[in-house]
Amino acid sequence: MSELTSGSPPRRQIVRPLIAFWHSLDWPLRVAVGILLVFVIVALLGPMIAPHDPLKGSLRARLLPPAWQEGGQWEYVFGTDRLGRDILSRIIAGARISLTVCVLVIAIAGTIGTAVGTIAGYFGGWADRVLMRLVDLALSLPVILLALLLGAISGPSFANIIIVISLTLWSQYARMARGETLKIRNEDYVDLARTSGLSDLRIIVRHIMPNIAPALIVIATLQVGVVIVLEASLSFLGVGVPPPAPSWGSMVADGRSYIASAWWLCMVPGMAILITVMAVNLLGDALTDRINPALRGRNI
Amino acid sequence: MAEHLTPPLLEMRNVGVRLGRDANSPALIENIDLSIWPGETVGLVGESGSGKTTLGMALVRLLPKLLETGLSGEVIYEGRDVLKMGKAELTRIRGGEISMILQDPMASLNPIFTIGNQLREGLRLNATGTGSLEERAIAALESVRIPSPKARLDNHPHQMSGGMRQRVVGAIALTRAPRLLIADEPTTSLDVTIQYQFLDLLKDLQKRAGMAMLFITHDFGVVARMCDRVVVMYAGQIVEQGPVRDIFRRPRHWYTRALLDSVPTVDYAPARLPTIAGSPPTVADRPAGCRFHPRCPNAQAKCRVQMPVLDQGSHAVRCWYPLDRERSAA
Amino acid sequence: MTGAILSARNLGRVFSVRQRGRKQDLHAVSDLDMDLMPGKTLGVVGESGCGKTTLNRMLLLLDTPTTGAVLFNGADCADLTPEARQEFRRAVQPVFQNPFSSLDPRMRVGQIIAEPLSTIPGMTRQAIALRVGEVLEAVGLKATDARRFPNEFSGGQRQRIAIARAIASKPKVLMLDEPVSSQDISIRAQILNILKDLQDEYGLGCIFISHDLATVRFMADDVIVMYLGRVVERGTARAICTSPSHPYTKALLAAALPPDPDAPQAELPPQGEIPSPLDPPPGCPYHTRCPLRFDRCDKERPAMHPTPHGGAAACHLLDPENRA
Numbered sequence: 001m002s003e004l005t006s007g008s009p010p011r012r013q014i015v016r017p018l019i020a021f022w023h024s025l026d027w028p029l030r031v032a033v034g035i036l037l038v039f040v041i042v043a044l045l046g047p048m049i050a051p052h053d054p055l056k057g058s059l060r061a062r063l064l065p066p067a068w069q070e071g072g073q074w075e076y077v078f079g080t081d082r083l084g085r086d087i088l089s090r091i092i093a094g095a096r097i098s099l100t101v102c103v104l105v106i107a108i109a110g111t112i113g114t115a116v117g118t119i120a121g122y123f124g125g126w127a128d129r130v131l132m133r134l135v136d137l138a139l140s141l142p143v144i145l146l147a148l149l150l151g152a153i154s155g156p157s158f159a160n161i162i163i164v165i166s167l168t169l170w171s172q173y174a175r176m177a178r179g180e181t182l183k184i185r186n187e188d189y190v191d192l193a194r195t196s197g198l199s200d201l202r203i204i205v206r207h208i209m210p211n212i213a214p215a216l217i218v219i220a221t222l223q224v225g226v227v228i229v230l231e232a233s234l235s236f237l238g239v240g241v242p243p244p245a246p247s248w249g250s251m252v253a254d255g256r257s258y259i260a261s262a263w264w265l266c267m268v269p270g271m272a273i274l275i276t277v278m279a280v281n282l283l284g285d286a287l288t289d290r291i292n293p294a295l296r297g298r299n300i
Numbered sequence: 301m302a303e304h305l306t307p308p309l310l311e312m313r314n315v316g317v318r319l320g321r322d323a324n325s326p327a328l329i330e331n332i333d334l335s336i337w338p339g340e341t342v343g344l345v346g347e348s349g350s351g352k353t354t355l356g357m358a359l360v361r362l363l364p365k366l367l368e369t370g371l372s373g374e375v376i377y378e379g380r381d382v383l384k385m386g387k388a389e390l391t392r393i394r395g396g397e398i399s400m401i402l403q404d405p406m407a408s409l410n411p412i413f414t415i416g417n418q419l420r421e422g423l424r425l426n427a428t429g430t431g432s433l434e435e436r437a438i439a440a441l442e443s444v445r446i447p448s449p450k451a452r453l454d455n456h457p458h459q460m461s462g463g464m465r466q467r468v469v470g471a472i473a474l475t476r477a478p479r480l481l482i483a484d485e486p487t488t489s490l491d492v493t494i495q496y497q498f499l500d501l502l503k504d505l506q507k508r509a510g511m512a513m514l515f516i517t518h519d520f521g522v523v524a525r526m527c528d529r530v531v532v533m534y535a536g537q538i539v540e541q542g543p544v545r546d547i548f549r550r551p552r553h554w555y556t557r558a559l560l561d562s563v564p565t566v567d568y569a570p571a572r573l574p575t576i577a578g579s580p581p582t583v584a585d586r587p588a589g590c591r592f593h594p595r596c597p598n599a600q601a602k603c604r605v606q607m608p609v610l611d612q613g614s615h616a617v618r619c620w621y622p623l624d625r626e627r628s629a630a
Numbered sequence: 631m632t633g634a635i636l637s638a639r640n641l642g643r644v645f646s647v648r649q650r651g652r653k654q655d656l657h658a659v660s661d662l663d664m665d666l667m668p669g670k671t672l673g674v675v676g677e678s679g680c681g682k683t684t685l686n687r688m689l690l691l692l693d694t695p696t697t698g699a700v701l702f703n704g705a706d707c708a709d710l711t712p713e714a715r716q717e718f719r720r721a722v723q724p725v726f727q728n729p730f731s732s733l734d735p736r737m738r739v740g741q742i743i744a745e746p747l748s749t750i751p752g753m754t755r756q757a758i759a760l761r762v763g764e765v766l767e768a769v770g771l772k773a774t775d776a777r778r779f780p781n782e783f784s785g786g787q788r789q790r791i792a793i794a795r796a797i798a799s800k801p802k803v804l805m806l807d808e809p810v811s812s813q814d815i816s817i818r819a820q821i822l823n824i825l826k827d828l829q830d831e832y833g834l835g836c837i838f839i840s841h842d843l844a845t846v847r848f849m850a851d852d853v854i855v856m857y858l859g860r861v862v863e864r865g866t867a868r869a870i871c872t873s874p875s876h877p878y879t880k881a882l883l884a885a886a887l888p889p890d891p892d893a894p895q896a897e898l899p900p901q902g903e904i905p906s907p908l909d910p911p912p913g914c915p916y917h918t919r920c921p922l923r924f925d926r927c928d929k930e931r932p933a934m935h936p937t938p939h940g941g942a943a944a945c946h947l948l949d950p951e952n953r954a
Contacts, residue, residue, distance in 0.1 A: 188732040189742075192795070195690050196746035197719035210736040347814040348785075461903055462678075491677035492841055492885040493900035500899070518815060521887025544891045562819035564848040566871040566886055572826065573819040573848065579786055580814065 021290065029286050035279040042092055043099035050089035051075070054246050057084030063262050079264045081254060087268050090246035094269065097247050098276070101161065102227045106220050109166040113173025114216060118204055120174070121181030132178070138171040143230065144237070151239030161240050165230050169223055176219050180212035222284035225277040232273050248273050308335035309512050310359075310398075310480060311376040315383075317351075317358050318370030319583070325370060326583045328354045329536045332373065333610065336480065341506065341513040343527030343544070345520070349580045350533040352516050356484045359514070360394050396425070399478035403485040405465035408472075409457040415468050416453030422475035440471040445501055463494035467501065477509060484516045499526055520563055524548060532556050535581050535591040542615030552617035552624050554596045590620070632704070634665035635835050636689060636722065636803050640698035643684050649908065656908050658684040660859045662698070666803065671829065671836040673850030673867055675843060675882065679907045681859040682839045686807050689837065690724055691715075716749055723796040727808040729788035733780040739766075739791055740776030746799040765794040768831075769824055786817035790824065797828055803835045804828075810845065822848060843886040847871040855879050858907055858915040861934075865941025875937035876945050877920045898922070914946065922947060 025033070042049065057080070064080045065072045066087075072079060078087035120131040147164045154160065184190065185208065193203045228248075234240035235249030243250060248269040255265025316330040329351035336342050346352040357363050359375060361382065375382040377393065385393070394400075402408055410418060419437040431439075434453070441449035444467040457465055466486060473481060483502070487495040503526065506513055515526050523530055524544065531541040532553065540553040551557040561574040578595045581587065587594050593603040602620050610618040641662040644655050659681040666672050676682045687693040689700055691707055700707040702718050710718060723746065726732050733742055743762045747753055753761075763773030769790040780788055789809060796804055806825065810818040826849065829836055838849045846853055850867040855876065863876040874880050877898055884896030902919030905911055911918045917927040926946050935948035 188726040188728060189734040191690075191692055192724065192726070192732060193745060194692060195719060195722070195724055196799075197716050197749040198745070206737075207734055211734070347816060463903060491904060493677060493881050494904070496885040496887070496896075496900050519887070520815075520889035524889050524891045524893065525887050548889060548891055559815055560889060562816055563889055564819075564822070564844040565888055566844050566847045566883065567888075569848050569867065572823050575819040575823060576816045579784055579817060 024290070025286060029282055032279040032282040032286075035275060036283060039095055039276050039279075040099065043095040046092060046096045050086075050092045051077075052086035052089045054085060054089040054093040055244055057081070059084050063258070063265075065262070066264050066268075078268045079262070081251075081265055082258070082262075085246075087251075087264065090251060091248070091268060091272055093246045094248040094251060094272070097241055097245060098228050098231060101165070101231045101241075102224050104162050105165045105169065105227050106223060108162065109170035109223075110173050110216065110220060112166070113170035114177045114209075114212075116170070117174035117177025117179075118181050118208055118212070121178040122185055122200065122204055122208060128178075131174070135171040135174045138167065138174075141167060143168045144233070147234050147239045148237065151237075156239050156242040158241060161231060161234055164234070165227055168230070169226065172219060172223070173216060176215055177212055180215045181208055184208055184211050218284060218287050221280065221287055225280040225284070228273060228277055228280075306337065309338045309377070310336045311374075312359070313374040313376065315355075315358060315373035315375060316371075317354050317363065317367050318372070320366055321369040326586075327370075327536055328367065328583060329358070329533075331537055331610070334531060334538065334541070336512050336514060338479065338512055339506075339510050340528045341515055341526055343523040343530045344514060344516045344533065345518065345523055345530060346533035347518060347580045349535060349582055351536040352533050353484055355533070356400070356482050356514065356516050359482060360398055360400060361390060362394075362400070395422070395473075395478075396476045397478050398480045398482065399473040399476070400482040400484065401466070401469050401473045401486050403488050405462065405469045405489075406457060408469045409465060411457050414454050414456055415460075419453070419468070419472055419475065422472045426476040440475055441468070443474070443505065444468070444471045445497075446471075461494075463490050463498060466490060466498060470498075470502065470505070474505060474509065474511075478511060480512045480514065481506070482514045482516070485518070487522065488517070488519075495522075502526070520548075520560065532559075535586055536583070537591065537618060538610055538616075539592065539618045540616065541610075546615045550615075550624065552615065552622040553592075553619050554598055554623065555592050557623060558597075590618075633667060634701075635668045635703060636666040636837070637701040637704075638662050638664045638685070638689065638698065639701060641685070641688060641695050641700065642697035643681075643688060643693065644696045647908065654908055657859050657910065658907060659688070659695075662859075662861055664854055664861070664864075666835045666837060668802065668835050669829075669833045670852065671838055671850045673846035673853040673870075674837060674839045674856060675841065675846055675853055675870075676856035677841055677882075677904060679858060679904055680856040681907070682856055683807065684859075685856070686724070686805055686837070686839055690722060690805055691718065720746065720750065720799040721802045722805060723799065723801040723803070724805040724807065725789070725792050725796050725809045727811055729785050729792055729812070732792045733788055735780055737779075738776065739778055739780060739783075742780070742791065743776070743795045743798050746795060750799065761798055762794075765798050766791075768797065768828065769794045770820070786813050786821065789813065789817075789821055793821070793824065793828070797832065797834075800832065801834065803837070805837050805839075807839045808841070809838075811840070811842070818845075825849065843871055843882055844888075855882070858905065858910050860915060860944065862916065862945075863937070863941065863943040864934075865937065865939050865943075869937075869939035869941055873939050874943075875939065875941075875948060876916075876943040877922050878916045879943070881919070914944070 061076060061080050061084045063082055064076050066079045067074045067077045076086050078091065080086055116131050116135070120128040143164060146167070150160045150164060190203060190207055193207055231240055231247065232249030232252065235247040236253040238253065240249055241247040251269035252266050255262065258265050312332050312334040315332040317328045319325040319328065332355060344352045344355065358371060359382070361368065363371065371383060373383065377398070382390070382393065416437055419440055420433045423433055423436050423440070437453055438449045441452055446452055446464060446467055460468070487498055490498060499522065517523060527544050529542065530544050530547040532539050532547070532555070534555055540547065540551065540556050547556065548560065551560060558574065558576045562576065564573060576595050581591065589605045590603040590608050593599040596603065598621055600621060608618050608620045610616050641659055643659045644657050647654055647656050662685065664672065674682050674685065684693065688695050691700065707718065740762050743765060744758050747758050747761060762776050766773050766775055771787065771790055771794070780791065783791065809825070810821050813821065822845065828834065838846060840846050847867050853865060853867050853870040854861045855863040855870065855878065857878050863870065863874060863879045870879060871883065874883055880898040881900035884899050898921060901921065905918060911928070913928040913930050914932050917923045920927065932944045932946045932949065934942040934944050937943050937948060
């Protein structure tokens with residue numbers, strides 16, 4: 001059959017594919033992208049847009065319900081907690097915490113995981129076997145128990161949570177990187193790079209990495225949701241981000257005993273988690289559908 | 301010509317396939333007028349973008365949905381138009397009276413089922429055989445010269461070589477004794493010595509069954525060996541058709557001749573091969589006028605603006621200044 | 631043979647494969663000798679399982695032989711110093727069959743072509759850009775195509791890009807593995823002509839692997855015919871393609887259908903299936919399909935005997951002591 005090709009450079013042009021991507025989304029997905037943009041902007045702007053200091057409470061304004069309820073005030077839109085701290089400001093600060101954790105974890109886990117997976121896939125043999133056993137080991141680590149253990153030993157800290165979550169997630173990158181590398185290393189252009197005298201490292205960096213990148217980006221996107229939930233869970237259990245930092249998870253924990261009387265203490269951060277993670281997952285699914293056939297750079 | 305005394309088995313009239321229902325969408329193939337008589341082998345030759353595979357698929361309406369809506373013209377088989385047939389009738393004809401074999405045998409065979417299973421499925425639909433299904437399946441494998449047929453019935457496709465698989469595909473295609481077999485590049489993926497034997501087998505089967513064949517290929521050697529008549533396609537149209545000897549010895553279209561000249565042979569090695577400049581156009585960028593004119597050594601002013609029509613006769617050509625006309629004018 | 635630029639001496643490659651839980655030896659290539667003289671083309675002809683791809687990889691040093699040696703300018707390639715190895719890499723360049731997997735879809739054409747030049751010390755950016763433009767024009771494309779991406783080109787054009795890349799480092803040998811098999815007929819002639827022209831211009835030696843005798847006749851000076859990992863016949867291209875001695879070569883010739891409806895029937899038409907290299911027949915590997923076989927053929931593997939056309943073939947029928 002005839003080739004219905006139109007040439008368009010796949011790598012340097014980021015803008016055009018993004019616009020095309022936007023047009024290809026239906027409305028629920030566009031809402032998801034919107035939510036995520038809001039999340040990122042709020043997280044980045046943080047203290048600049050928070051109406052109150054998330055850490056300082058006013059004892060006179062304790063346990064105020066949200067503004068639209070009876071007894072609420074518009075000064076504290078989502079109400080206040082038991083120490084009189086504004087929930088909205090804490091949500092905003094919490095977003096920043098969640099985003100920071102996400103970025104750090106994905107950077108660390110992504111780098112380590114990709115390196116391990118690529119080396120295992122490219123070299124094969126005993127390197128592959130050893131590294132993949134390591135991955136299997138990492139996959140069998142119980143996250144929560146590990147976090148609790150670390151928390152018990154050295155007390156809750158920001159570093160702990162980053163380490164624990166990264167330890168859990170790097171193996172997913174490794175698996176995906178290895179699979180994609182295996183697909184590519186048998187392509188002729190990899191052999192051609194070898195016959196041009198390029199070292200293995202150069203081949204991995206110049207040929208393998210750019211071609212496995214799309215799949216890894218999808219993983220990263222899907223992991224954002226996982227990281228947020230993990231961080232929230234660990235903070236809820238008390239071994240996450242140390243107090244008084246307003247992580248969404250610890251906010252939910254704080255509000256546990258007030259569920260019947262001051263439901264907003266749990267619900268607001270809970271909804272924040274729900275909405276953000278749902279948006280991330282929708283986006284990740286949409287990307288998965290598109291990454292595999294479209295961005296391969298081949299004629300269909 | 302003797303074949304003109306009897307009506308054709310299949311007649312395509314002005315068949316076209318567009319990329320969609322809109323009359324402005326580009327046509328993959330158009331103005332196809334092609335007849336196939338009983339028992340004859342017609343070769344359909346062309347390169348990428350010629351539309352030869354689309355033509356084969358259109359004949360039995362195996363096109364993807366988008367192209368199906370852009371299908372036009374008539375395909376008359378035994379007085380009825382295949383393109384307007386209802387599902388029931390079409391299903392009866394497909395596989396029964398008009399059968400097809402494709403390039404990749406693994407695409408035609410289900411990897412999960414044994415070949416005995418797949419053969420019996422086809423045989424079950426043909427009530428006219430004698431003997432048990434098992435016996436008939438073995439006979440079918442014998443007819444395609446597969447050694448130890450009884451053992452082979454329990455094989456799965458991946459346990460057989462490419463050549464054997466293609467023979468099994470042939471056996472399945474012939475279980476219901478079709479009157480027309482459409483073969484789309486059936487030997488392209490086979491080794492040459494296996495291809496030779498498979499073509500031999502096809503010829504033999506055809507003779508015994510009195511079957512007509514539409515043989516779609518890009519290989520002139522195969523055409524020379526198998527075909528009685530040849531149809532040459534270029535950029536979605538028929539540019540030349542005629543008896544096989546006429547096409548090979550006295551081609552009338554510049555493309556046909558250039559193509560024949562560019563094929564190397566074992567007999568001698570020139571310093572360079574004659575070539576056709578440029579490459580076949582894609583559906584999107586077909587030139588105005590004669591579609592071959594940008595690559596034609598004899599392109600005139602008329603060729604650039606006006607699309608030539610296929611003339612009449614047993615050896616027809618679509619060209620304003622065909623090769624034989626040039627000679628007779630001189 | 632002295633003067634050969636690339637040679638194989640007693641080359642063999644055995645793969646250990648697991649079939650149905652058992653470990654088996656697959657002899658992909660056995661006892662292979664060949665010589666490529668500078669400026670000449672050696673055709674390697676064979677079908678599936680003959681070992682031509684494995685041979686190609688060994689000659690490119692992408693795979694290490696189990697037995698025997700690959701020689702470059704007489705020196706054993708297993709003992710090359712890193713500098714000598716880099717020199718080999720520059721001097722011996724491949725073109726593969728599939729133009730869609732030969733070019734990294736994420737790199738621009740110019741970068742793809744410049745890659746073999748990246749290991750040459752002392753080449754400036756300008757020198758590289760100049761050379762890239764030069765080779766693009768040499769294969770019939772434009773120097774400005776360097777900025778574009780592979781998916782903007784047709785299959786035939788991509789193969790030209792692959793050829794341009796292969797000649798960028800001014801190699802001495804081109805290893806061509808079925809370079810035109812996946813192309814349209816009208817494109818094949820163009821690419822074959824380009825290859826021939828480049829060979830003349832640069833004085834390149836070529837190894838041309840193909841299953842198509844007609845193409846090999848056009849391109850090659852000498853030919854070796856392979857079957858199940860062994861050379862069964864060698865000779866000039868003309869001799870192999872007009873008056874071969876080995877029954878397998880005759881079968882290949884018969885199978886090379888000429889574009890002539892009145893071509894005479896084949897002398898020895900091919901028969902039988904190609905055996906699996908995992909389970910080669912005893913004695914002469916071709917005897918299971920050979921219409922001329924006799925009792926010696928399944929017991930003893932034939933040596934290479936001289937043929938009437940001046941080459942050699944591994945067939946008992948050519949054995950001068952065979953008076954049975």
